[in-house]
Amino acid sequence: MKNTKYISWPVLGLMAFVNVIGFDDIIYNFKNQGLGVITTWVILFALYVVPYGLMVDQLGSTFSSSGGGLSSWVRETSGDTLGYFTAWTYWAASIPYVVDTTNSVVVAFGWLINGNNSMEEHMSNAMFALLTFLVFVIFILLQNHIKNSLQVLNVLGGGAMFIMTILFVVLTVINLAHGTHIASAPLHLSTFTPKIDLHFFSTLGxxxxxxxxxxLVAPYVTRMRNPKRDFPKSIMMLTIMAGFLTIFGSFSLGVFFNDHHLPVDLKMNGSYYAFDYVGRHIGLGHSMLFLFSIAQLLYMFALLALLLDSMTRMLILDTGKRFMPRQLLKLNRNGRPINGYILTSALCAGILLMGVFLPDMNEIFNWLLNLNGIVSPYVxxxxxxxFMQLxxxxxxxxxxxxxxxxDRAAYLVALWCFMITFVAATFGILPQDVPPSSFTYWQELAMNIATPGLLLALGCVMPAxxxxxxxKLNQ
Incomplete structure (x- = not known):
């Protein structure tokens, strides 16, 4: 019975996979760069993702008894104050991620119920925001009442998404074998060469x-039987799965979508279009679409569970009484910081309210997605x-x-990754999906600057x- 308390390395690998990448991530970047993104993926994995994962391996192995993950690593190497700001900025960056994920849940339900994208045509911005917030609140309530929901959802969601991605690639090969025309043809070397311009740099984030x-899964390293041996296995498992997903998934998308004429709403609905295309082309009707919609819901629920649990653990439970008001340290009967969830809900509602003033539902989705391409790389x-401090x-x-x-070589590699990440986040502030100099462009640019700024300012207020x-207590 005691063994059931441990998390095995394959389960942790799936938990990491759920948080790191999904089929939608391939869609987003295919929309930004077309088939040229394949070359970008290969270079990124070789010069960035693999070193990134190996650095996380060493940090996780070095501080395997620390329960706060990244914030613990910074605190151990650079002191409590920087540890707190790491935890706060990581938590703040997760707010747009949570909202974006919950948006995707609403979109998935729309496709599962209607079998098409008609929800976008009939739903107002205010209703989209309200449904997103309701899904978020309901999920928090359910998660707090279901024991072991985190591990179960991550195994189901991560496994389902990886299987669906493999299935998509396999069905693409079957379609090609049956003579399906490649939508992005003719294919030349230039087809796979990314166009280096300002738009390219704005999409790196x-x-x-x-x-x-x-x-993000580092806080769970203390729940492994042998973390120093098994945590690196989980990270390597994640890297291999993510590499397969990005490279082969991107090429498969080029079979069904002409990368020179992509749908405007591809970022929001592209995954559903893709599985509908691949299913109908081999005579399965809309069955693949509905199967993917179910897998997508499982995946998004798993991601929500991991985000809400780990980000709140990192902020509330790892920063201590020195920096966080006592109200936020209050735990419910399940050991979860309930007031931290309430604060998360309030900030999510504020970001949703900002998005209501954008032109349409598709633009809300795109803005929230691109906002993640700013705050996440900065963190x-x-x-x-x-790692450099270590x-x-x-x-x-x-x-x-x-x-x-x-040590010197390792430090320089970390410095390289730091510079690439910082530059990508900074260029990401430029809006990507709207015409330059339009009203919406300036509106989104202002929101891209204001949102991270306000979240950072709130982090400075908490210690005060x-x-x-x-x-008052000492008086």
């Missing part, structure tokens, strides 16, 4: 967002910062796994409130 996040910079003091920190034996509370 979304690529990094799609492949980052493996550190990812903390990983490389922590390698500067390598004699102090011992680990069963070491990424690059030479806590200090005031401590002062």
């Amino acid at each position: 979304l690529l990094i967002y799609a492949t980052s996040g493996s550190e 990812t910079c903390w990983i490389f910062f922590a 390698r500067k003091n390598s004699q102090k920190y011992k680990s069963a796994y070491v990424f690059i034996k030479n 409130i806590t200090r005031r509370q401590h002062k």
Whole structure:
């Protein structure tokens, strides 16, 4: 019975996979770069994703007894104050991610019920925001009452999404064998060469967002039987699965979509279009569409469960009484910081309210998605910062796994990753899916600057409130 308390490395690998990448991530970046994204994926995995994962391996192995993940790594290497700001910025960056994920749940229900994208045509922005918020609140309530919901949802959701992706690639090959015309033909070397311009740089943040996040499962490393040995296995499993998904998935999309004439709503509905196309072309009707809609719901529920649990654990349970007001430290009978969930809900509602003023439902979806391509890479910079600090003091920190034996070389690789991530996040502030200099462009640009700024300012206020509370108690 005691063994049931441990998380095995394949389960943790699936948990990481759920958080890091899904079929939608392939759609988003295919919309931005077409088939040229395949080359970008290959370069990104070789020069960024693999080193990223191996750095997370060493950090997780070094601090395998720490329950806060990234915030613990920064706190251990750079002190409590920077540890707090790491936890806060990671949590703040997860707010748009949670809203975007819940949006995707609403879209998935629309396809499952209607079998098409008609929900977009008939639903107002206000109703879309309201349904998103209701789904979010209902999910929080259910998660707090279902025991072991996190592991069950992640095994189901991660497994279902990976199987569906493999199935999509296999069915694409079957379609090609039966003479299906490649929509992006003719294929030349230039087809797979990304166009390097300002738009390309503005989309890099979304690529990094799609492949980052493996550190989010680090708080669960303490629940593994042998974390120093098994955590690296989970990260390598994640890297292999993500590599397969991005490269072969992107090419398969080029078979069914002409990358020179992509649908305007591809980011929101592209996954459903893709599975509907592949199913109908081999005589399965709309069955693949409905099968994917179910898998997508399982995947999004798993992602919501992981996000809400791990981000709140990192912020509330790892920063301590020095930085967080006592109200946010309150735990419910299931050991969850209930007031932290309430704060998360309030901020999600605020971001949804901002999106209501955009032109349509598709633009709300795109803006929230692109916002993640800004805040998420900025926070990812903390990983490389922590790793650089660790390698500067390598004699102090011992680990069963070491990424690059030479400290100077390891430090330079981390610095490279830090610079790429920071530049990508900064260029991501530029709106991607609207005409430059239009009213909506300037509106989204202002929102892209204001949203991270307000979340960061709130993080600075929390310690001040806590200090005031401590002062009153000591009087």
